[in-house]
Amino acid sequence: ALHSSFYQLDEALLVDYVKARPNLAQRLGGTHTEWKIKEVGDGNLNLVFILLGPKGSFVLKQALPYVRCVGESWPMTIERAYFETTVLREHGRLAPGHVPEVYHFDHPMALTVMRYLEPPHIILRKGLIRGTVYPLLAQHMSDYMASTLFHTSLLANSTLKHREGVAQFSRNVEMCRLTEEVIFTNPYRVAASNRWTSPHLDADAQSLREDSRAKIEIAGLKAKFCERSQALLHADLHTGSIMVTQTSTQCIDPEFGFYGPMGFDVGAFLGNLALSFFSQDGHATFEGEREGYKLWILKTIGETWQLFERKFLALWDQNWGSGDAYVEEVYNSKEVRDLAQIAYMSEIFQDSLGFAAAKMIRRIVGIAHVEDLESIEDVEKRATCERRALNFAKHLLKERSQYSDIGQVISAIQSIH
Amino acid sequence: ALHSSFYQLDEALLVDYVKARPNLAQRLGGTHTEWKIKEVGDGNLNLVFILLGPKGSFVLKQALPYVRCVGESWPMTIERAYFETTVLREHGRLAPGHVPEVYHFDHPMALTVMRYLEPPHIILRKGLIRGTVYPLLAQHMSDYMASTLFHTSLLANSTLKHREGVAQFSRNVEMCRLTEEVIFTNPYRVAASNRWTSPHLDADAQSLREDSRAKIEIAGLKAKFCERSQALLHADLHTGSIMVTQTSTQCIDPEFGFYGPMGFDVGAFLGNLALSFFSQDGHATFEGEREGYKLWILKTIGETWQLFERKFLALWDQNWGSGDAYVEEVYNSKEVRDLAQIAYMSEIFQDSLGFAAAKMIRRIVGIAHVEDLESIEDVEKRATCERRALNFAKHLLKERSQYSDIGQVISAIQSIH
Numbered sequence: 001a002l003h004s005s006f007y008q009l010d011e012a013l014l015v016d017y018v019k020a021r022p023n024l025a026q027r028l029g030g031t032h033t034e035w036k037i038k039e040v041g042d043g044n045l046n047l048v049f050i051l052l053g054p055k056g057s058f059v060l061k062q063a064l065p066y067v068r069c070v071g072e073s074w075p076m077t078i079e080r081a082y083f084e085t086t087v088l089r090e091h092g093r094l095a096p097g098h099v100p101e102v103y104h105f106d107h108p109m110a111l112t113v114m115r116y117l118e119p120p121h122i123i124l125r126k127g128l129i130r131g132t133v134y135p136l137l138a139q140h141m142s143d144y145m146a147s148t149l150f151h152t153s154l155l156a157n158s159t160l161k162h163r164e165g166v167a168q169f170s171r172n173v174e175m176c177r178l179t180e181e182v183i184f185t186n187p188y189r190v191a192a193s194n195r196w197t198s199p200h201l202d203a204d205a206q207s208l209r210e211d212s213r214a215k216i217e218i219a220g221l222k223a224k225f226c227e228r229s230q231a232l233l234h235a236d237l238h239t240g241s242i243m244v245t246q247t248s249t250q251c252i253d254p255e256f257g258f259y260g261p262m263g264f265d266v267g268a269f270l271g272n273l274a275l276s277f278f279s280q281d282g283h284a285t286f287e288g289e290r291e292g293y294k295l296w297i298l299k300t301i302g303e304t305w306q307l308f309e310r311k312f313l314a315l316w317d318q319n320w321g322s323g324d325a326y327v328e329e330v331y332n333s334k335e336v337r338d339l340a341q342i343a344y345m346s347e348i349f350q351d352s353l354g355f356a357a358a359k360m361i362r363r364i365v366g367i368a369h370v371e372d373l374e375s376i377e378d379v380e381k382r383a384t385c386e387r388r389a390l391n392f393a394k395h396l397l398k399e400r401s402q403y404s405d406i407g408q409v410i411s412a413i414q415s416i417h
Numbered sequence: 418a419l420h421s422s423f424y425q426l427d428e429a430l431l432v433d434y435v436k437a438r439p440n441l442a443q444r445l446g447g448t449h450t451e452w453k454i455k456e457v458g459d460g461n462l463n464l465v466f467i468l469l470g471p472k473g474s475f476v477l478k479q480a481l482p483y484v485r486c487v488g489e490s491w492p493m494t495i496e497r498a499y500f501e502t503t504v505l506r507e508h509g510r511l512a513p514g515h516v517p518e519v520y521h522f523d524h525p526m527a528l529t530v531m532r533y534l535e536p537p538h539i540i541l542r543k544g545l546i547r548g549t550v551y552p553l554l555a556q557h558m559s560d561y562m563a564s565t566l567f568h569t570s571l572l573a574n575s576t577l578k579h580r581e582g583v584a585q586f587s588r589n590v591e592m593c594r595l596t597e598e599v600i601f602t603n604p605y606r607v608a609a610s611n612r613w614t615s616p617h618l619d620a621d622a623q624s625l626r627e628d629s630r631a632k633i634e635i636a637g638l639k640a641k642f643c644e645r646s647q648a649l650l651h652a653d654l655h656t657g658s659i660m661v662t663q664t665s666t667q668c669i670d671p672e673f674g675f676y677g678p679m680g681f682d683v684g685a686f687l688g689n690l691a692l693s694f695f696s697q698d699g700h701a702t703f704e705g706e707r708e709g710y711k712l713w714i715l716k717t718i719g720e721t722w723q724l725f726e727r728k729f730l731a732l733w734d735q736n737w738g739s740g741d742a743y744v745e746e747v748y749n750s751k752e753v754r755d756l757a758q759i760a761y762m763s764e765i766f767q768d769s770l771g772f773a774a775a776k777m778i779r780r781i782v783g784i785a786h787v788e789d790l791e792s793i794e795d796v797e798k799r800a801t802c803e804r805r806a807l808n809f810a811k812h813l814l815k816e817r818s819q820y821s822d823i824g825q826v827i828s829a830i831q832s833i834h
């Protein structure tokens with residue numbers, strides 16, 4: 001029933017669709033003969049069109065009822081477009097500077113129209129591969145994560161509102177199940193979809209599949225992912241879901257959004273920065289070329305966490321008692337509030353490290369790899385980069401409880417050779 | 418709309434209600450003039466009628482749109498009857514020997530008809546006050562908890578089914594909010610509804626309200642209660658929700674049911690046994706009278722946990738890979754399975770101790786006390802019993818991470834004077 005009025009757009013159908021909707025047509029201006037249309041979906045799942053007109057522009061994203069990069073043999077619910085739009089709107093309200101505005105949503109068509117993030121916006125991952133410094137990245141991402149995670153948690157909201165949100169996003173279960181499989185399960189078993197640089201990493205992949213301690217840790221993280229409704233997550237916050245310029249940072253593509261553990265978002269971002277760090281040697285055209293850039297990445301990892309923690313706590317300080325978690329009359333002294341905040345942040349920190357590790361691992365031995373490493377043409381170099389990243393991630397997964405601040409984590413990254 | 422056809426039953430209306438429903442009338446047999454009706458609701462919330470006829474009997478429970486013991490000034494959703502019935506049916510399917518059969522449910526009337534647990538069934542709490550030994554209690558309660566908790570968790574089910582259940586029971590939020598307030602919040606603040614044996618326990622109650630470490634621990638437990646969807650809980654599993662004979666153990670009244678942390682059920686039962694233990698000296702009519710009984714309670718605490726753990730793990734062993742949590746191909750050796758089970762059980766154990774402590778505390782300094790202690794007429798004696806229980810509970814709340822087996826906990830209970 002929901003799908004009955006769905007049809008997949010192509011350029012011609014797209015023009016008809018927009019022509020029929022004055023709000024959209026007027027945003028572009030002129031007549032349809034003057035519109036430029038480009039399909040840019042580089043993602044694995046969806047159609048993405050850019051529309052440019054004499055007066056304005058927008059991006060139109062449509063979910064398809066199957067996994068785009070695989071084909072119709074792998075069906076996937078188009079309801080994800082509804083959840084993506086709902087998160088874009090909710091996170092956009094909370095962090096308006098870091099989420100593209102939604103102009104239009106068509107539920108049966110699984111179609112979202114949003115601000116076009118015009119050039120020089122590029123996908124952060126591509127900027128990192130080029131070695132471009134983004135001086136405001138840590139500041140912006142910590143803003144985005146602190147605001148969206150704090151304000152969708154029980155630190156800010158009643159349990160009434162929270163359980164409503166949990167119920168609503170429980171329906172995005174198909175997307176969660178994909179995550180469960182590709183991040184928390186398949187890298188730790190023999191699976192046809194797994195791949196890695198072979199034969200170089202054969203032994204590394206095998207040792208992971210035989211690592212009982214790693215499997216116990218991934219089970220704990222999977223349980224948190226499946227059972228812990230801490231905040232409304234983006235839930236796919238890797239560096240391919242962030243578009244940047246020197247002055248702008250925009251989070252797109254929250255189609256996996258659901259109520260989960262905060263560390264899953266923080267860890268996605270930090271883990272993907274770490275992957276980028278380990279890939280840099282593979283991109284250097286002469287020895288030492290990327291050393292400065294690697295230091296900038298490490299600095300960004302450190303600053304992101306530190307600023308995230310500071311901003312999150314500042315929001316908490318400004319909002320004591322507004323959520324149901326910590327009632328003001330109970331948490332009524334500076335001493336107990338400090339202790340509460342330390343305990344809360346240290347759990348997010350631990351979770352973030354665990355999820356960062358899990359996300360790194362799956363990008364090296366699982367189904368979906370990252371361009372940061374894939375684009376290293378020299379296979380020996382690539383394997384070396386990948387092995388370092390994998391070794392660090394395995395270590396972090398198992399030993400993260402030994403780390404109590406981000407500086408120690410950065411030292412550990414630097415010590416991997 | 419839902420409430421439009423609701424009306425509160427009295428004996429006359431009840432007869433009409435049953436007469437109009439052949440299935441119910443035939444269960445009683447004879448004609449309505451031969452039926453005996455007794456209202457027995459000793460609870461705080463609902464109407465409970467026993468109906469006896471020449472041929473058979475049943476209990477009819479109706480939820481009222483307010484808290485019965487307070488009055489219409491404290492409204493409460495009658496939807497709780499729907500959740501109670503849903504849990505009775507689901508848990509009844511999983512542990513048919515320990516849950517009364519549901520014969521009939523009328524949603525708009527918030528009315529459940531179920532098996533009458535005939536005499537000599539009595540409420541366990543009352544049996545404990547009398548000093549009655551129930552030799553099968555640990556065996557039965559460990560059966561009930563192991564089966565219901567295991568089979569409604571991700572150890573047994575897909576995340577698809579699990580998130581559906583979570584969404585459904587998220588609507589029982591009003592009941593969860595009551596728990597949040599009376600267990601996790603009010604005992605730790607000044608609240609008009611709090612009471613305790615005064616002035617005897619004034620300083621004890623005050624020291625709790627000033628105990629920062631206790632407040633940090635209760636915050637962690639509250640977060641688990643609010644955010645962790647581990648299994649479909651009974652969620653009010655104190656000794657007043659269990660009816661017993663020497664050979665039968667029946668869990669009634671799961672109107673607070675929702676997806677929460679397993680330790681909340683296990684801890685409710687163990688904590689209420691511990692309250693009973695500490696109350697026994699107040700019921701002894703001569704010195705030493707209850708010493709043997711106290712040992713039986715401690716033995717029951719120990720056996721309940723040990724049997725619960727053993728049965729839970731047996732279910733797990735029989736069902737490796739049937740749920741989405743631990744995929745068989747990942748957890749593929751005895752070594753990793755053992756490690757996984759140890760980690761999982763030790764979290765339930767820790768949670769159970771924490772929730773047990775929280776439930777003991779709230780029964781001594783919060784709004785709703787227990788007959789075990791309330792019925793001790795000598796106020797000095799009562800205060801002594803209550804202080805011991807409170808001291809143990811405070812200790813357990815804060816130091817539970819030091820305990821790794823139930824024997825240590827039992828020793829700690831015995832060492833309190």
Ligand SMILES: Nc1ncnc2c1ncn2[C@@H]1O[C@H](COP(=O)(O)OP(=O)(O)O)[C@@H](O)[C@H]1O
Nearest residue numbers: 041042043044045046048059100115116117253
């Ligand atoms: N609002 C936007 N402005 C500019 N480009 C965008 C926008 N949204 C998506 N894109 C481009 O389309 C690509 C795919 O979009 P994305 O939302 O990530 O789709 P998918 O879910 O298929 O990964 C992005 O990597 C980016 O290059």
Ligand SMILES: Nc1ncnc2c1ncn2[C@@H]1O[C@H](COP(=O)(O)OP(=O)(O)O)[C@@H](O)[C@H]1O
Nearest residue numbers: 458459460461462463465476517532533534670
């Ligand atoms: N199925 C039953 N068989 C016999 N007695 C019952 C049954 N259900 C409830 N009762 C009696 O009614 C009392 C209140 O029932 P309960 O379900 O606990 O209601 P409440 O939710 O108001 O606490 C119980 O303590 C018990 O004495």
Ligand SMILES: [Mg+2]
Nearest residue numbers: 043240241253
């Ligand atoms: Mg994408």
Ligand SMILES: [Mg+2]
Nearest residue numbers: 043045253255
């Ligand atoms: Mg996507």
Ligand SMILES: [Mg+2]
Nearest residue numbers: 460657658670
């Ligand atoms: Mg009751």
Ligand SMILES: [Mg+2]
Nearest residue numbers: 460462670672
């Ligand atoms: Mg009840």
Ligand SMILES: [Mg+2]
Nearest residue numbers: 737738739745
């Ligand atoms: Mg199996």
